[in-house]
Amino acid sequence: MQYGDWVLLQDRRGRNYLFRLEPSARFDSHRGSIPHERILEAGLGGAVSTPQGERFTVHRPTLEDYLLQMPREATPTYPKDAATMAFLLDLAPGMWVLEAGSGSGGLTLYLARAVGPAGQVWSYETRPKHQARAQRNLSAFEDWGNVTWLGADLAQAPLPPEAFDGVALDLMEPWTVLPAVTPALKLDRFLVCYLPNLTQVIVLLEQIKDQRLPYLLERTLEVLHREWDVRPPIAHPKFQQVGHTAFLVQLRRVRD
Structure with missing residues (x-):
């Protein structure tokens, strides 16, 4: 996984968020934000959390x-x-x-x-x-x-x-x-x-x-x-x- 790739974050309720990884960018949610750099470090199958404790798992998006x-x-x-x-x-x-x-x-x-x-x-x-x-x-x-x-x-x-x-x-x-x-x-x-x-x-x-x-x-x-x-x-x-x-x-x- 690298900058420019599509990534899918999934929250604890199964909701999906699709976007491209970009340098210096951030993923924003109602429970805080996460730098794309941290998502890249976590890697596919890993997990990241906002400062407020909202946890997301990291995935490669499917065609669906x-x-x-x-x-x-x-x-x-x-x-x-x-x-x-x-x-x-x-x-x-x-x-x-x-x-x-x-x-x-x-x-x-x-x-x-x-x-x-x-x-x-x-x-x-x-x-x-x-x-x-x-x-x-x-x-x-x-x-x-x-x-x-x-x-x-x-x-x-x-x-x-x-x-x-x-x-x-x-x-x-x-x-x-x-x-x-x-x-x-x-x-x-x-x-x-x-x-x-x-x-x-x-x-x-x-x-x-x-x-x-x-x-x-x-x-x-x-x-x-x-x-x-x-x-x-x-x-x-x-x-x-x-x-x-x-x-x-x-x-x-x-x-x-």
């Missing part, structure tokens, strides 16, 4: 920690959904994946990490402000140089045939880009759509049937995490829960 607190132009894909999309796409290091839109870069980060430095992510976004934010968020946290940013409409994009091992679509009307995307997806590989409401899911499946697109519907699901507050001998579900965020539709490309 960063995604939930990073700046945004659009609502980011929740970590539970982004991780599941990477799983549904069956991604591995060295693969190529196509994404639209870039949003705030949350899903991009998960895809880039899944395919690794030897892989490639092509990220399409029609809104320059959103894509600029996604670029900044990615480069600020973890940038392997494996993301190609494209400010264009995916529906009109000239894509190389059967070049991609997976396609991730976070669009209001993903069916509008399917004719352009389908030839670029390898046979027997997956396309996953992120859709906030069930009406979009139904329209998507109707459009696939009407356009006679070569996809099998593998599954439609929503990812629900139910966290528990366990402090023996007391245990109960946490009062604040993240409920529905989106439906994920997994499609498999087959021969025409």
